[in-house]
Amino acid sequence: MLIILFIILLLVIIVLLKPNQKQTDKETALVGTNILNEDFSPQTLPSGNENRYDIDLKMDSDGKFQVESTVEIKNTSEDTWKELVFYFIPNIFTKESSEQLGNTLDTSATLQVHDILVEGKTSGFTLTNDTITIPLDNPIQPGDNVAVDFSYQFTLPVGGLRFTKTKDNYHLAQFFPMLATFRDHKWNKEEYRFRGETYHTGFSDFNVSYDIPESYTFVSTSEDEIYPSKRTGTFLINDVKEIFIAILKDPRVVEKQVGDVNIRVFGFEEKDDLYKEISGIASDSLQYFQEVLGPYPFTQLDIVLDGLGMEYPGIVTAGSIYGKSVRDDAVKNMVVHEIAHQWFYGVINNDPYNEAWLDEGFTTFAEELFHFSQSDDEIPYDKMLERIELIKDSSLPVNLPLDQYENNSHFYGKASTMLWLLFKDRGGLEEAEKFLKTYYDFYKYKEVNTEEFVRFARSYFNLEDDSELSTWLEINN
Numbered sequence: 001m002l003i004i005l006f007i008i009l010l011l012v013i014i015v016l017l018k019p020n021q022k023q024t025d026k027e028t029a030l031v032g033t034n035i036l037n038e039d040f041s042p043q044t045l046p047s048g049n050e051n052r053y054d055i056d057l058k059m060d061s062d063g064k065f066q067v068e069s070t071v072e073i074k075n076t077s078e079d080t081w082k083e084l085v086f087y088f089i090p091n092i093f094t095k096e097s098s099e100q101l102g103n104t105l106d107t108s109a110t111l112q113v114h115d116i117l118v119e120g121k122t123s124g125f126t127l128t129n130d131t132i133t134i135p136l137d138n139p140i141q142p143g144d145n146v147a148v149d150f151s152y153q154f155t156l157p158v159g160g161l162r163f164t165k166t167k168d169n170y171h172l173a174q175f176f177p178m179l180a181t182f183r184d185h186k187w188n189k190e191e192y193r194f195r196g197e198t199y200h201t202g203f204s205d206f207n208v209s210y211d212i213p214e215s216y217t218f219v220s221t222s223e224d225e226i227y228p229s230k231r232t233g234t235f236l237i238n239d240v241k242e243i244f245i246a247i248l249k250d251p252r253v254v255e256k257q258v259g260d261v262n263i264r265v266f267g268f269e270e271k272d273d274l275y276k277e278i279s280g281i282a283s284d285s286l287q288y289f290q291e292v293l294g295p296y297p298f299t300q301l302d303i304v305l306d307g308l309g310m311e312y313p314g315i316v317t318a319g320s321i322y323g324k325s326v327r328d329d330a331v332k333n334m335v336v337h338e339i340a341h342q343w344f345y346g347v348i349n350n351d352p353y354n355e356a357w358l359d360e361g362f363t364t365f366a367e368e369l370f371h372f373s374q375s376d377d378e379i380p381y382d383k384m385l386e387r388i389e390l391i392k393d394s395s396l397p398v399n400l401p402l403d404q405y406e407n408n409s410h411f412y413g414k415a416s417t418m419l420w421l422l423f424k425d426r427g428g429l430e431e432a433e434k435f436l437k438t439y440y441d442f443y444k445y446k447e448v449n450t451e452e453f454v455r456f457a458r459s460y461f462n463l464e465d466d467s468e469l470s471t472w473l474e475i476n477n
């Protein structure tokens with residue numbers, strides 16, 4: 001009897017102890033993980049407008065393009081607009097602008113604007129460098145709409161930046177007038193620069209039709225293209241910052257289906273093995289980012305291995321950095337970087353002129369997470385720190401506008417390193433992945449700025465003060 005009682009007592013003690021054990025596990029698990037306050041709600045920076053672009057593009061066999069572009073704009077700001085301000089980047093590469101800006105080109109672009117209509121009526125406008133300003137006879141009240149038609153023709157420059165002809169290929173980046181964001185009671189439009197991305201747009205909807213000469217193939221932001229493309233076609237795409245079109249001559253193509261996503265690699269040299277390797281790393285990194293961050297937003301991802309390493313929605317280019325071609329290994333890393341941008345730029349928006357670190361820093365961080373996830377190497381925190389100390393003016397914060405830096409190391413490498421350091425004593429890679437996932441879930445299809453990042457980080461890490469952030473971010477709130 002006593003033995004039975006003893007056993008029962010023992011069982012009761014074990015049962016009573018068990019929840020305590022769980023409690024301890026839970027507390028341990030909480031160290032350094034997501035301890036976001038339940039009442040935290042993410043904020044978005046409004047873009048001040050909502051736009052739908054209808055673009056009709058025709059290319060003739062001499063490489064002349066004719067574009068009719070209509071944009072339906074809704075004023076979602078709180079201000080009445082007396083003018084509209086657009087980026088029009090093709091004008092940067094004309095002979096006149098190039099001479100003025102001291103930019104040397106192998107061949108200049110040509111550009112003729114035939115007509116700009118506001119609500120169907122011919123309108124006056126000014127075009128200076130990359131800015132089109134259209135004065136409005138009838139101001140646009142908050143909540144009201146306005147339609148603007150542009151009719152123009154152009155040829156591409158050779159040796160341009162993003163908007164350029166390379167070999168026999170035509171790269172149409174930012175080839176249409178793109179409405180600027182409107183905030184703090186004014187149009188948010190900065191001067192064009194040849195380093196960094198100086199254009200910033202909100203998420204918009206696009207309806208595009210094209211007509212190109214025989215012997216070329218059309219590759220773009222569109223999700224359901226086939227190779228070779230038809231000579232004429234249309235596509236619709238919603239919630240993208242911009243669209244990109246490449247018109248390619250005789251590419252070598254590697255296609256690969258990864259889950260729902262069709263990955264296509266377009267190369268132009270006899271390097272089929274390299275193109276297969278690139279297709280492989282693109283597929284590995286795409287799968288990793290989908291797992292760690294969230295779904296890739298399209299059903300097709302195009303990789304054009306010609307020209308500057310650059311991200312566009314659903315399509316990236318890789319091969320060189322500002323005109324200098326890079327080694328094959330570096331091209332692979334570049335492809336991973338541009339793919340990571342599909343989340344940080346493509347889905348989480350930020351102003352790349354004023355706060356480039358929010359896309360370049362996060363993209364570099366995600367790219368490095370992918371690389372470390374593939375190896376057993378320890379995260380070399382100290383080496384990372386040593387590297388950033390070598391940057392000129394290394395103490396500068398990472399969140400200044402582009403014109404405040406002599407080079408871009410601050411908002412790429414330094415920003416990424418400082419993000420890594422947040423996880424040095426908080427669980428490393430695995431915790432960094434959880435952090436990025438939470439950040440992504442909160443901010444997808446929103447625009448962030450440093451202030452909002454700081455608000456998120458304070459809550460996520462339950463920071464008592466800003467000492468872990470203020471050494472590398474300029475914090476104004």
Ligand SMILES: [Zn+2]
Nearest residue numbers: 337341360363
């Ligand atoms: Zn980048």
